[in-house]
Amino acid sequence: MKEFWFRFYKNKLAFAGLIILLLFLIMALFAPLLAPYDPYQMNPGAMLNAPSSDHLFGTDQFGRDILSRIIYGSRISFKVGIISVGISLFIGVSMGIIAGYYGGILDNIISRIMDVMFSFPQIFLALVIMAVLGTSSTNLMIAIGLVYIPIFGRIARGSVLSIKDSLYIEAANSIGVNNLVIMLRHILPNIMAPIIVQTTLSFGFAIRAEAALSFLGLGVEADVPSWGIMLNQGKDWMEMAWWNAVFPGLSATLAILSFNILGDGLRDALDPRLRNDID
Amino acid sequence: MNDLKQKDEIQKGFYQHKEKLLKIKNLKKHFISQKGLFFGKEVRVKAVDGLNFDIYKGETLGIVGESGCGKSTTGRLLLRLIEATEGEIDFDGIDLMSLGERKLKKMRRRFQMVFQDPFASLNPRMKIKHIVAEPMKTHGLYKDKRKKKVEELLEAVGISRSYLNRYPHEFSGGQRQRIGIARALAADPQFIVADEPVAALDVSIQAQILNLMNDLQAEFGLTYLFIAHDLSVVQYISDRIGVMYLGKMVELAASDLIYDKPLHPYTQALLSAIPLPDPEVKTERERLTGEVPSPINPPAGCSFHTRCPHAFERCQTETPEFREVEENHFAACHLY
Numbered sequence: 001m002k003e004f005w006f007r008f009y010k011n012k013l014a015f016a017g018l019i020i021l022l023l024f025l026i027m028a029l030f031a032p033l034l035a036p037y038d039p040y041q042m043n044p045g046a047m048l049n050a051p052s053s054d055h056l057f058g059t060d061q062f063g064r065d066i067l068s069r070i071i072y073g074s075r076i077s078f079k080v081g082i083i084s085v086g087i088s089l090f091i092g093v094s095m096g097i098i099a100g101y102y103g104g105i106l107d108n109i110i111s112r113i114m115d116v117m118f119s120f121p122q123i124f125l126a127l128v129i130m131a132v133l134g135t136s137s138t139n140l141m142i143a144i145g146l147v148y149i150p151i152f153g154r155i156a157r158g159s160v161l162s163i164k165d166s167l168y169i170e171a172a173n174s175i176g177v178n179n180l181v182i183m184l185r186h187i188l189p190n191i192m193a194p195i196i197v198q199t200t201l202s203f204g205f206a207i208r209a210e211a212a213l214s215f216l217g218l219g220v221e222a223d224v225p226s227w228g229i230m231l232n233q234g235k236d237w238m239e240m241a242w243w244n245a246v247f248p249g250l251s252a253t254l255a256i257l258s259f260n261i262l263g264d265g266l267r268d269a270l271d272p273r274l275r276n277d278i279d
Numbered sequence: 280m281n282d283l284k285q286k287d288e289i290q291k292g293f294y295q296h297k298e299k300l301l302k303i304k305n306l307k308k309h310f311i312s313q314k315g316l317f318f319g320k321e322v323r324v325k326a327v328d329g330l331n332f333d334i335y336k337g338e339t340l341g342i343v344g345e346s347g348c349g350k351s352t353t354g355r356l357l358l359r360l361i362e363a364t365e366g367e368i369d370f371d372g373i374d375l376m377s378l379g380e381r382k383l384k385k386m387r388r389r390f391q392m393v394f395q396d397p398f399a400s401l402n403p404r405m406k407i408k409h410i411v412a413e414p415m416k417t418h419g420l421y422k423d424k425r426k427k428k429v430e431e432l433l434e435a436v437g438i439s440r441s442y443l444n445r446y447p448h449e450f451s452g453g454q455r456q457r458i459g460i461a462r463a464l465a466a467d468p469q470f471i472v473a474d475e476p477v478a479a480l481d482v483s484i485q486a487q488i489l490n491l492m493n494d495l496q497a498e499f500g501l502t503y504l505f506i507a508h509d510l511s512v513v514q515y516i517s518d519r520i521g522v523m524y525l526g527k528m529v530e531l532a533a534s535d536l537i538y539d540k541p542l543h544p545y546t547q548a549l550l551s552a553i554p555l556p557d558p559e560v561k562t563e564r565e566r567l568t569g570e571v572p573s574p575i576n577p578p579a580g581c582s583f584h585t586r587c588p589h590a591f592e593r594c595q596t597e598t599p600e601f602r603e604v605e606e607n608h609f610a611a612c613h614l615y
Binding site for chain 1: 358360383384385386387388391392394395396399400401402403404405413414417418459462466
């Protein structure tokens with residue numbers, strides 16, 4: 001573990017990613033304290049104001065403070081990220097472990113379902129699910145969660161296949177440990193590394209998907225301050241008030257980028273092929 | 280000669296008083312794989328091809344043979360870690376082969392395994408106190424005294440209790456094998472299959488582990504099936520030795536008997552290959568020529584006839600029966 005932290009710390013880029021994400025997280029958690037204005041408060045006297053000392057990132061067409069809306073927008077991004085990644089993590093990893101451990105017909109059924117889900121472009125699949133379920137933030141989280149299940153499924157299944165013939169699994173079997181306990185106690189902890197990496201990367205995907213779907217009007221409710229909705233509304237005022245679209249776009253990009261470099265850094269730090277094992 | 284006779288007497292006593300713990304009849308394991316997509320030929324690897332032997336309570340039965348002869352497969356078959364193709368295993372009056380999944384899991388506390396590779400057989404993410412406690416946890420034993428029992432077990436195998444919270448990678452190969460043995464003992468088993476437990480260790484450590492296993496056998500009244508390819512190791516620890524060749528047992532007798540008077544030509548060749556630590560002694564080696572035939576397509580008749588210096592016509596056509604050639608000395612060879 002110490003070794004891992006050292007290796008991770010040495011990776012400056014990934015460390016920067018972690019810091020930025022922590023800042024975003026603080027922003028989301030303490031939004032009411034940090035935001036200078038109420039994000040819903042319209043102000044007819046300050047419509048489409050350019051960035052100034054009063055409104056750091058300017059105001060939108062209703063006079064709402066863009067900085068405050070971005071700060072509140074990080075809440076919905078993280079909420080969607082955590083819940084939808086949670087859904088795909090839980091379902092995907094369970095299915096992957098079951099498929100990899102039992103093999104045979106069960107593996108075939110689960111893997112083919114994953115293949116079918118994989119064959120659709122992810123955003124398209126999320127769009128279809130949203131169209132069926134209807135727009136609401138709950139449905140959005142379900143849709144994004146469902147879409148990323150097969151990624152976790154495949155990673156878990158592959159990792160299980162690589163360790164399920166290990167002697168310590170056979171040893172557990174020879175002791176008489178039942179299959180569920182073998183999967184939870186012996187397999188899961190030993191396949192965590194690639195799953196942790198994928199979870200981090202998936203946060204980025206989920207935030208992107210949330211922004212994209214909200215941009216298309218199939219995401220969260222239209223009055224919620226979300227980076228995607230802000231982008232959508234801002235694009236109409238691009239020529240007169242560039243700050244309306246640029247700042248939400250930048251924050252989304254920064255958050256996604258941070259998750260990606262953090263994920264890459266974690267992968268480098270956790271990858272056993274790069275590690276020179278002393279034992 | 281007198282010595283031999285005395286040994287014979289001892290052996291006879293041994294066979295009379297001991298009860299049989301395991302009776303193995305016609306045990307077979309064929310690995311079948313299909314070659315080609317649709318109408319491929321069936322490829323049948325006869326890893327274990329008809330074993331008949333008994334294991335007595337409290338003894339150490341050594342199994343030797345070249346790599347690929349089916350020793351490890353035999354060990355795993357006896358514990359039903361892999362399913363046999365055919366045959367019967369009677370464990371202390373219980374028909375192991377007919378047990379359902381749930382009953383088998385419960386039975387598993389009575390027979391355990393010690394693995395060859397101590398680096399791979401311990402879960403790297405578990406502390407050793409949890410590794411050793413796992414069999415008790417699984418079978419619901421020693422509910423309140425589990426911690427104490429773990430300490431006792433580790434002490435019995437020579438691991439200090441101050442290491443309880445460490446992970447496997449913090450130990451040396453010999454120490455890990457000790458932990459593996461402690462785990463195998465945790466559920467108070469009667470029978471332990473040791474699959475080349477010292478093959479991965481240094482020679483100096485090998486002796487320590489073998490002595491430990493001997494001591495534990497006396498202390499807990501264990502029965503061992505000890506698999507190895509190193510003849511000196513097997514001789515050191517075993518009461519009886521079975522020699523395997525291409526999935527079949529070719530000779531089985533008390534360990535002294537087999538070393539003093541090997542019957543099967545394969546056993547003779549194996550024994551003459553043991554190096555003696557004396558440069559003055561010129562050994563007359565019986566060298567075997569050729570390779571071990573593939574178990575996919577074993578030779579007809581006696582599977583050893585392709586390499587046997589004494590082979591004659593009958594060996595090519597007729598499979599020799601594994602029978603009691605002399606008292607308590609089994610062999611499968613047409614010479615006797």
